[in-house]
Amino acid sequence: MYGLDDIDGRIKRGLERVGLGKRGGDLVRTYSRGMLQRLSIARALIHNPDVLLLDEPYTGLDQDASGILDSLLVQAHGDGKTIIMVTHELDRAQRLAQRAIIISRGAIVLDAPMSSIEYLPARYTEVTGMTTR
DSSP, X not given: OOOOSSHHHHHHHHHHHTTOGGGTTSOGXXXXXXXXXXXXXXXXXXXXXXXXXXXXXXXXOOHXXXXXXXXXXXXXXXXXXXXXXXXXXXXXXXHHOSEEEEEETTEEEEEEEGGGOSOHHHHHHHHHSOOOO
């Protein structure tokens, strides 16, 4: 689909990056929920996109896998990639993001650089009237 060179190598490296290198020969239907999420991340990165669109990428991930994803996102950002992520993981978002956009009831209620936000969960509560827990 993307006309990729060395597809087998890309697959192998992608699986290794998300901690699934030893499971590459296993049937996907034998994967746990977290493993399926890791596989989705590897698939999203395989063609080295300039823009990553991620919808709740931490769902189903344990702490180790979440750390792997954090590292991959930091690396992608360092490589000049644009990352747009929808997440309810506000503490994690504050550590990783440069900008926060909060949507409540179909409207943007906050659009600000992360550097201007002291504590994102509190700001979320302030602009939406909802708690984060």
